[in-house]
Amino acid sequence: MADVGAIAGVTSRTVSNVLSGKVAVSPETQAAVLRAVDQLGYRMNTAAKHLRTGRTGSITLALPDLSVDYFSQLAGAVAREADRHGWAVTLEQTNYERQRELQVLLGQGKHLSDGLIIQPYALQDDDIEILAAKQPCVLLGDHAPGLPVDHITMANADAAQCATQHLLNIGRRRIAAVGVNSSGGPHTAETLRLRGYEAALEAAGMLTDPELLAEARRWRLQDGAAAVEGLLSRGVHFDALFCFNDSLALGALHVLSQHGVAVPDDVAVVGFDDIAVSAYSNPPLTTINPGGTGIAAAAVQALSRRLAQGPSEAAVGVVQDFHLVLRSSA
Amino acid sequence: MADVGAIAGVTSRTVSNVLSGKVAVSPETQAAVLRAVDQLGYRMNTAAKHLRTGRTGSITLALPDLSVDYFSQLAGAVAREADRHGWAVTLEQTNYERQRELQVLLGQGKHLSDGLIIQPYALQDDDIEILAAKQPCVLLGDHAPGLPVDHITMANADAAQCATQHLLNIGRRRIAAVGVNSSGGPHTAETLRLRGYEAALEAAGMLTDPELLAEARRWRLQDGAAAVEGLLSRGVHFDALFCFNDSLALGALHVLSQHGVAVPDDVAVVGFDDIAVSAYSNPPLTTINPGGTGIAAAAVQALSRRLAQGPSEAAVGVVQDFHLVLRSSA
DNA sequence: CTGAAAGCGCTTACAG
């Protein structure tokens, strides 16, 4: 920077002013500096800037697993949004491990960043206190209401009820729920979606048959396949599947097809998330769309606001809209 | 660091030595320092370290689009590998844009990192010279042979020939190629895979029928669907599809099913990449597996080696193994 | 094995 200044006939101070654009500089000086920058191929040292200002210009995105479609699509959307805000995004795969989630929240990640967008999975409500402190942070997914942390969420229970209601509307009466996880906390997606499922049944004057609750701790393709295999091998009778996410549903579709079960004639299937492949499965999957890239945009915006406001302002919670996407599977 | 030293009764120099572990420190001193670190909740300032050492501890991963399964799975694998090497990974979505690819290669990304792993898409061979310079860099995908840059690739033509050969082996004679892109350069995946396809036909004494070449500039689900719709609407007769990647194949499967075409009876389908969903499609997809997470591991390792050796050492090219995964679609 | 000191490349009160 001093070298640039030397060529332009100014000090580093003025070069900095020109480059940051925060302080007015006379047009001639500005032109001279820019010329010198070009001539030297000068690029600012971000480390020095970071050291001085305390701002890194990057945010951390912490997700359980990038190879899960929902997360990778979320990551893509967040990257795009962050880009618009001039942020780089550093990736942190937490592998569904509480330890790593805590580590990231405590800011012990390898890389210091200005803020964090995290979708926790294994973190308990007890860990809440830790969250609020340490660093600017936006939570994705579901957590205890009243959490003093910015968060973007969706109406999980309502959406699940809507999905189940649709299955009831088309005349199904033996609807299995795929993705139940009895070890989930009270404010997790698995619990809320189960609640929505039960609410729909109840509203129709029906009881939840425990036999129809198919467990799946993780929600990957293989987990959906295994859950439905289980249902089938136990001889459970069902005419519909409400899967807690699309990967489960895709796995389910696969197993049903292998067993010669017709979808939707014998068994109707509804998913949750509307990932890209779901529109192209055989048959195409009816599913809940959780507001598209809205979550990513809301998250980045919330973090941006938090960074501008500082930690004192009250936490904001955004509830994303959803809608049922009707395709052939139900 | 000075504060920590004050408590431990040493200077920052010794604290630094303890924390870096590079210089021997007496056990008592070490214990005292560690205690002080704990007591103060001290965390090292990475910016200062970076400024001083010139190393950021992070690498940049530049991919066209995270919402494409192949790339997101690659990103997940790279993140995992980088983690093992103690690196954070910063994400750069280039959106298939030459401009952004150049920008990243020139190191003009928002974030300075120690090195770059990039899968270019729009970059031409003319840009090669730029690549070699600027920063430690590992190339993914296909490029001119003899490129003076570390690169991880696979035997695209061989794999494509293998896939096509399989279709010939099971008695198919009208094999359409899906994903042809006439504007691709001579060393791109589209060109190499087409070449493998043609080589297989030629080896069987057959000619390439231009009618069977289905264009698709991008290789997403919708592109595969559109390509096959085109084939169908043009009334082209075909009994097999060799799709240049799995997303195209999945899109194709969808359209075939919509039109009541039986797979594999009427039309056999082979894909390329073996992404996770491909094992769960209906029918499950026969495809080329490009060495699993081997590419990610090889890339991170190559970058690691490059960083240790400096720019003078000769560039290394790794050709990843592949194999055909036989499932029901062909 | 440890101290005292310089310096990495910026930004920013303090002056003028």
Added chain:
DNA sequence: CTGAAAGCGCTTACAG
């Protein structure tokens, strides 16, 4: 509108 100078928090020759 611009200079001279301090300081962000580390690491590392230079000594001892």
